[in-house]
Amino acid sequence: KAGVTQTPRYLIKTRGQQVTLSCSPISGHRSVSWYQQTPGQGLQFLFEYFSETQRNKGNFPGRFSGRQFSNSRSEMNVSTLELGDSALYLCASSLAVTYEQYFGPGTRLTVT
Amino acid sequence: TQLLEQSPQFLSIQEGENLTVYCNSSSVFSSLQWYRQEPGEGPVLLVTVVTGGEVKKLKRLTFQFGDARKDSSLHITAAQPGDTGLYLCAGVRDQGGKLIFGQGTELSVKP
Numbered sequence: 769k770a771g772v773t774q775t776p777r778y779l780i781k782t783r784g785q786q787v788t789l790s791c792s793p794i795s796g797h798r799s800v801s802w803y804q805q806t807p808g809q810g811l812q813f814l815f816e817y818f819s820e821t822q823r824n825k826g827n828f829p830g831r832f833s834g835r836q837f838s839n840s841r842s843e844m845n846v847s848t849l850e851l852g853d854s855a856l857y858l859c860a861s862s863l864a865v866t867y868e869q870y871f872g873p874g875t876r877l878t879v880t
Numbered sequence: 881t882q883l884l885e886q887s888p889q890f891l892s893i894q895e896g897e898n899l900t901v902y903c904n905s906s907s908v909f910s911s912l913q914w915y916r917q918e919p920g921e922g923p924v925l926l927v928t929v930v931t932g933g934e935v936k937k938l939k940r941l942t943f944q945f946g947d948a949r950k951d952s953s954l955h956i957t958a959a960q961p962g963d964t965g966l967y968l969c970a971g972v973r974d975q976g977g978k979l980i981f982g983q984g985t986e987l988s989v990k991p
């Protein structure tokens with residue numbers, strides 16, 4: 769089975785811009801979660817989607833949003849980028865009942 | 881305040897030594913997972929423990945879930961340089977709830 773894929777792998781944006789990241793889960797996995805990872809804060813949960821519905825949400829401002837499509841692929845969007853949004857953004861898919869996360873390689877976002 | 885506290889945060893040891901990483905909480909978890917992350921990659925699931933007191937072994941790695949399901953430990957015997965990485969514990973408190981991660985333990989094993 770192919771693993772979780774994320775595009776793009778690296779991204780450089782300027783403050784105030786917006787960005788869209790994409791994630792394709794493992795075939796058959798209907799749950800997709802997004803995380804932000806930084807050296808200072810560790811791995812922080814952003815949100816989880818299951819069958820196109822947001823099921824859980826972390827403590828992030830409304831600038832962070834996401835969606836899931838009928839084929840389980842997911843996107844997350846960050847608007848009005850700030851320097852503090854520089855991080856590794858990880859997507860993970862799972863069979864919802866187990867919560868076991870299968871992570872993609874991440875998108876490294878740098879905001880200048 | 882972290883719901884899951886991992887200790888130590890950093891660990892640097894020589895090849896062949898043993899080590900234990902702890903994951904503690906004041907909350908009860910229905911299950912707990914351990915992941916390892918290498919630089920430039922996403923975390924990889926190592927094990928899931930579900931039952932209080934459960935012990936699981938994965939080659940030189942031994943995972944234990946506390947009797948009260950509030951804590952867990954990871955013990956590595958005869959560490960090797962290939963064990964180097966960030967070790968993360970993660971737990972689920974309620975069915976349908978979100979997965980909560982500890983802040984991680986950065987392990988470096990020197991040859």
